[in-house]
Amino acid sequence: MNEAADDPAVLTDRxxxxxxxxxxxxxxxLRLSTTYVNKEALARDFARRILAECxxxxx
Numbered sequence: 001m002n003e004a005a006d007d008p009a010v011l012t013d014r015x016x017x018x019x020x021x022x023x024x025x026x027x028x029x030l031r032l033s034t035t036y037v038n039k040e041a042l043a044r045d046f047a048r049r050i051l052a053e054c055x056x057x058x059x
Contacts, residue, residue: 014057018054
């Protein structure tokens with residue numbers, strides 16, 4: 001994998017905004033989760049949120 005792609009200084013504004021949105025979704029999921037977490041359901045919900053965020057943003 002290209003190490004430059006992981007460097008925040010190299011990220012485009014669009015990529016950085018998408019990463020912030022994904023992080024916000026993850027924080028929300030973790031905040032809403034209870035002591036017992038169905039990890040499969042959590043992962044599915046998070047994946048759906050990522051997909052929805054990607055589809056919502058123009059290419």
